Structures are given as C-alpha cells and as structure tokens.
Amino acid sequence: xxxxxxxxxxxxxxxDADGGRxxxxxxxxxxxxxxxxxxxxxxxxxxxxxxxxxxxxxxxxILMVRQWRPTVGRWAWELPRGFGETDPASDALRELAExxxxxxxxxxxxxxxxxxxxxxxxxVAVVEVAVQGDAPLRPGSVxxxxxxxxxxxxxxxxxxxxxxxxxxxxxxLAAFGASTAARG
Numbered sequence: 001x002x003x004x005x006x007x008x009x010x011x012x013x014x015x016d017a018d019g020g021r022x023x024x025x026x027x028x029x030x031x032x033x034x035x036x037x038x039x040x041x042x043x044x045x046x047x048x049x050x051x052x053x054x055x056x057x058x059x060x061x062i063l064m065v066r067q068w069r070p071t072v073g074r075w076a077w078e079l080p081r082g083f084g085e086t087d088p089a090s091d092a093l094r095e096l097a098e099x100x101x102x103x104x105x106x107x108x109x110x111x112x113x114x115x116x117x118x119x120x121x122x123x124v125a126v127v128e129v130a131v132q133g134d135a136p137l138r139p140g141s142v143x144x145x146x147x148x149x150x151x152x153x154x155x156x157x158x159x160x161x162x163x164x165x166x167x168x169x170x171x172x173l174a175a176f177g178a179s180t181a182a183r184g
Contacts, residue, residue, distance in 0.1 A: 046083035054080040061152040078169040092127035101138030104129035111178035
C-alpha cells in the first residue's frame with residue numbers, strides 16, 4: 001500500500017574535504033506511518049552521480065576482481081565498479097580499463113539499481129561490456145592499484161561461489177540478478 005511521502009527535515013552532517021565531491025552524509029528527520037518521529041542517515045557519493053557496476057563478458061565468462069574491503073575486513077571477489085563521471089557506458093569502459101587494463105568493445109546499460117535504498121542515495125547502473133580476445137589482465141599496474149587480482153570466471157564457478165558464500169558483495173549479486181533478468 002502506497003502512502004503519502006513523509007515531510008522531511010534534512011541537515012548536512014558531514015562533507016569531505018573536497019566540499020562533497022566524494023562523500024556527503026545527511027541526517028533526515030521524518031514522521032513514520034505510525035506517527036513516531038525518526039532520524040535516518042543518508043549518504044551521497046560522487047556528487048550524486050550514477051555509479052557503475054561493470055559486468056565484463058568474454059563469451060560466457062565474466063570478469064571478477066579481488067580487492068581488500070576494509071569496511072567488512074576481508075578480501076572480496078566482486079565485479080569492477082566505480083563512481084560516475086560522464087555517462088554509465090563511458091564510465092564502465094573507463095573503470096574496466098583503470099582496474100584491469102582491458103579495453104571493452106561495446107557497453108550497454110541493462111539495469112539501474114538502488115543497491116542500498118536505506119542509506120545510499122546514488123543509483124547504480126549495471127553495464128554489460130563485451131571484451132574480445134585474450135588480452136592480458138593487468139590488475140595493479142593501472143589506475144590507483146586497488147585491485148590485487150583479476151580473472152575470468154565461468155558461470156559454474158560463479159554459481160558455486162555464490163552458494164558457498166565466497167561471492168557476497170551486494171553490488172555484484174544485484175548486478176548478476178539484473179543481468180539474468182534482462183537476458184530473459
């Protein structure tokens with residue numbers, strides 16, 4: 001059942017040293033349907049621009065990258081992703097090149113996601129990128145060096161890794177679901 005949107009009072013709680021170009025945190029105060037008043041945090045990154053999750057394909061295989069995620073305190077295999085700068089297709093091609101050294105041949109948005117509708121304001125575009133041939137992966141040698149490893153995963157490896165909990169990044173899992181739905 002839809003209800004009228006609650007009236008919200010917002011105040012900025014934090015802006016980074018770049019004046020909010022990277023991260024802004026807001027405190028939103030509003031009334032719940034029960035009548036109780038509540039305060040929630042909301043985060044805007046990259047000036048509110050659409051982020052990207054890159055689903056790079058070489059045939060049926062999908063490219064995954066491994067990096068340290070201090071928020072959860074572990075190494076994670078996940079799809080390449082990043083902040084938006086121009087448009088989602090161009091941003092996906094740039095992120096792929098920065099994180100792995102690969103050049104995509106085509107890029108198409110297959111879905112837009114609200115990956116954390118309870119906290120993150122930005123939407124994220126799932127962009128499928130075709131990669132041709134056997135170009136060598138060069139993680140760590142390009143971009144800012146945040147990627148420790150990159151490799152192509154078969155659909156069977158991905159399914160197994162999801163079942164065992166090895167793949168558990170929300171962006172990655174949501175992107176797989178959106179891509180599967182788009183392919184029908």
